[in-house]
Amino acid sequence: MSSVAAAQAGSPDSGPTPPRNAVDRYFKISERGSTVVREIRGGAATFFTMAYIIVLNPIILSSGVDKYGHHLNSGQLVTATVLTAALTTLLMGVIGNVPLALAAGLGTNSIVSLQLAPKMTWPDAMGMVVLAGLAIMLLVATGLRERVMNAVPLGLRKAIAIGIGLFIALIGFVDGGFVTRIPDAAMTTVPLQLGGNGHLVGWPVLMFVVCALLTLVLMVRKVPGAILIGIVATTLLAVLVEKVATISPAEWGLTVPKIPHSIVSTPDFGLLGKVSLFGGFHQVGLVTGILFVFTVLLSCFFDAMGTILGVSDEAHLLDAEGNLPGMSKVLMVDGIATALGGITSSSANTCFVESTSGVGEGARTGLASIVTRCSFGLALFLTPLATMVPTQAATPALVVVGFLILSNGIRDIDWSDFTIAMPAFLTMVIMPFTYSITNGIGMGFLVFCVLKIATGRWREVPVALYIVGAVFAFYYLMPALGLAR
Numbered sequence: 001m002s003s004v005a006a007a008q009a010g011s012p013d014s015g016p017t018p019p020r021n022a023v024d025r026y027f028k029i030s031e032r033g034s035t036v037v038r039e040i041r042g043g044a045a046t047f048f049t050m051a052y053i054i055v056l057n058p059i060i061l062s063s064g065v066d067k068y069g070h071h072l073n074s075g076q077l078v079t080a081t082v083l084t085a086a087l088t089t090l091l092m093g094v095i096g097n098v099p100l101a102l103a104a105g106l107g108t109n110s111i112v113s114l115q116l117a118p119k120m121t122w123p124d125a126m127g128m129v130v131l132a133g134l135a136i137m138l139l140v141a142t143g144l145r146e147r148v149m150n151a152v153p154l155g156l157r158k159a160i161a162i163g164i165g166l167f168i169a170l171i172g173f174v175d176g177g178f179v180t181r182i183p184d185a186a187m188t189t190v191p192l193q194l195g196g197n198g199h200l201v202g203w204p205v206l207m208f209v210v211c212a213l214l215t216l217v218l219m220v221r222k223v224p225g226a227i228l229i230g231i232v233a234t235t236l237l238a239v240l241v242e243k244v245a246t247i248s249p250a251e252w253g254l255t256v257p258k259i260p261h262s263i264v265s266t267p268d269f270g271l272l273g274k275v276s277l278f279g280g281f282h283q284v285g286l287v288t289g290i291l292f293v294f295t296v297l298l299s300c301f302f303d304a305m306g307t308i309l310g311v312s313d314e315a316h317l318l319d320a321e322g323n324l325p326g327m328s329k330v331l332m333v334d335g336i337a338t339a340l341g342g343i344t345s346s347s348a349n350t351c352f353v354e355s356t357s358g359v360g361e362g363a364r365t366g367l368a369s370i371v372t373r374c375s376f377g378l379a380l381f382l383t384p385l386a387t388m389v390p391t392q393a394a395t396p397a398l399v400v401v402g403f404l405i406l407s408n409g410i411r412d413i414d415w416s417d418f419t420i421a422m423p424a425f426l427t428m429v430i431m432p433f434t435y436s437i438t439n440g441i442g443m444g445f446l447v448f449c450v451l452k453i454a455t456g457r458w459r460e461v462p463v464a465l466y467i468v469g470a471v472f473a474f475y476y477l478m479p480a481l482g483l484a485r
Contacts, residue, residue, distance in 0.1 A: 027097055027365040032317070034364040038224075039099075042363025043371025045228040046101045047379075048389055049397045050354035052175070054379060055255060057081045057104040061347060064113030066122050067283065072271065072345065078383055079267040080346040086376035088337035088349045093369030096330040099358050100311055100351045101372040102337045107436065108299050109347040116280070116292055124280035126342040128289070131277065132296040133339025133348065140331045144464075145301070151462035154322045155417075156444055158409040159424035161310035163431035163440045165409075168353045169402025170432040176208035176395035177253065204251045204392050207238045212396035219400065227361055227397045234393035253391050260384035267380050271345035291478070296338075298475055299438055300348050304334045306437045307351040314405055315359045353437075356401040419455055423448035442472035 019025035029036060058077035065071055085103035092100050108129075116125035139145040152160075173179040174192075178200070182193050195201055200209065211234035218226035238257035241247070249256050281289040308331075312324045319325060337349035358368050379385075415421045427444030431437050449469040452461045 023367070027367045029365050029367060032364040034362060036367065038362030039365055039367040040371050041225050041228055042099060042358035042361040043101075043368035044358075044375060045225075045231070045361045045397065046099070046352075046355050046358030046363070046368065047372045047375035048228065048231045049357040049394050050101060050103060050352050051375075051379070051389055052255070052391055052394065053085070053103045053106075053352075054078060054082055054383060056106070057109055057346065060106075060109045061113050061345075064117045066117045066125070067120055070122060072122060073268070076268045076270045077346065079269055079380065080271045080344040082376055082380045082383065083267070083269075083272075084337075084341050084344045084346045084349050086373050086380065088333070088340060089369050089376060090373040091333045091336060092330070092351075093366035093373060095366075096326065096333050096369075097366035098308075098312060098317060098324075098326075098330055099315055099363035099365060099368040100308065100330070100355045101358070101369055102334070102349045102351055103376075104341060104347045105300065105303060105350040107303065107438075108296060108350070111295060111299060112347045115295070119288075119292075120280045120283035121276070122345065123274050123276040124283055126275045126345050126347075127277040128280050128292050129296055129342030129348050130275055130339045131293045131342075132300060133335050133337070133342060135293065135297050136301060136335035136338055137332060139301075140328060140335055143328070145331050146327050148464045148468055150323055150327075151464040151468075152445075153420060153448070155413045155420040155424050156427060156448060157309050157313070157322050158412045159427040159444060160306045160437075160441060161313045162406055162409050162424075163428040164306055164310040164353050164356075164437060165402040165405030166428060167402075167431040167435075167437060167440075168356065168398040168405075170435075172395040172398030172402065175253070175391050175398075176212075177202070177205045177251075177392065178208050202251050203241050203245050203247050204238075204253070204390065207234055207241065207390065208392040208396060210234060210237065211393050212399060215396055215400055225361060227357055227400065230396060231389065231393050234396075235389045238390050238393055239388070255388065255390045257388055257390040257393070260388060263382050263385040265381065265383050273343065274345055275343055295475075296348060298471070300334070300338050300350050302441045303437045304331075304350045306431075306441055307353050307355070308334070310353065310405060311351070311355045311359060313409065314356055314401075315364050317364070354398065356405060357397045360397070360401045360404055419448065419451040419457065422451060442475065445469045446472055 019030050024030050029039065058074045058081060061077055062072050062074045081104055088102040092098065092102055112125050112129060116128055179192050179194065180196050182188055182190060195205060211230050214233060215226055215230035218229055235257060239259060242257050312318050317324055324330065334351060341347050341349040413421065413424050423444040426447055427440045430443050431440030445465060446469050449461055449466055452458050
């Protein structure tokens with residue numbers, strides 16, 4: 001962690017402080033060098049940086065259509081998304097005691113909407129998600145999932161964390177409009193460009209720049225709450241700009257920063273429990289059904305793995321061997337979140353990399369997750385207010401935190417050993433290049449196994465890692481083998 005982040009979060013080397021009360025004792029707030037104020041600040045920062053999922057998940061799921069031409073109701077999806085995020089984040093705070101927030105996983109919701117639903121009904125598709133969650137819980141209960149994670153060498157774990165840092169920084173730049181995709185019609189091999197046309201144009205992009213600079217200035221000045229102050233201040237400024245300037249809604253993207261006419265909305269729980277566990281197998285057959293479940297499981301399994309390690313490392317919660325104490329509890333909650341997402345029709349819920357924003361504010365315990373949960377709970381009734389925060393005011397936090405993660409881990413990789421360095425490099429760059437944490441981890445594991453075998457050092461690779469490498473190899477070969485639809 002940088003000296004700025006360390007100053008905000010408290011030094012991990014200062015030694016544990018005796019607990020002040022029962023809450024302090026349960027969450028180990030003083031022991032981890034934090035304070036209640038930092039946990040509250042961190043939990044709020046995490047919520048604001050991931051609040052976009054309240055809008056984005058319903059858009060992704062409602063855009064899909066099932067085998068019979070049915071769409072999911074957007075209003076019901078908002079309720080399902082917020083409710084599930086609140087419940088799963090609460091479980092993570094109380095049981096896992098880590099500053100990790102959960103919500104509908106980006107990527108997995110696309111699998112459900114674009115790959116599963118068109119082959120079956122929506123309840124069938126959500127049943128596949130529930131089955132994937134149950135499988136994850138079984139792996140955790142048998143200890144296999146934790147053994148797989150502990151088998152990963154420390155260099156690759158650091159690379160996973162760094163890759164996530166680069167990935168969330170790119171997400172911040174893209175979602176904030178600072179970087180955009182060049183349309184295929186441009187007939188160029190360059191995929192991204194500055195701004196919308198090679199230049200920074202428009203008020204929304206200016207809001208992103210202002211927020212990023214304000215946050216950086218506050219951080220180097222060691223102002224407590226720098227990230228959250230940047231988000232709130234820029235939101236208020238964006239509301240003012242929207243009032244006085246002529247800006248099309250498309251320029252803002254998903255959220256236009258306007259003060260809503262009413263800040264209260266009534267939740268619609270119509271999608272809860274609309275799930276069919278095994279109906280999908282009748283629709284697509286046993287083999288294809290198993291592969292669908294496996295696809296969801298694989299996405300949730302390794303996306304969560306990378307996020308948990310990355311956030312825990314940034315929060316200084318890993319031990320000397322790079323393991324997270326109480327990992328089995330964290331992984332079990334993640335499995336429950338996957339299944340619960342299917343039950344509520346919000347798609348699989350998983351740990352969010354945006355939790356690093358809260359860690360950057362000093363969050364170190366599950367109390368921050370409780371605060372995030374309370375924010376989601378309020379959003380269940382105050383959705384118009386929660387969604388007035390424009391993307392341009394929230395995403396600069398991802399860029400800042402991406403830097404903090406990178407600076408914390410890059411020196412810990414043994415760059416002189418190419419059997420570690422090359423897989424680590426590929427893990428780091430493939431995540432942002434392919435917009436997928438799973439792809440980065442998979443390619444890193446595969447190359448690590450191949451290089452160890454090629455150098456005659458195959459005994460250094462745990463058996464579990466060979467198994468995972470083989471699973472990834474099969475996963476990537478599925479389309480070529482005609483096993484993926």
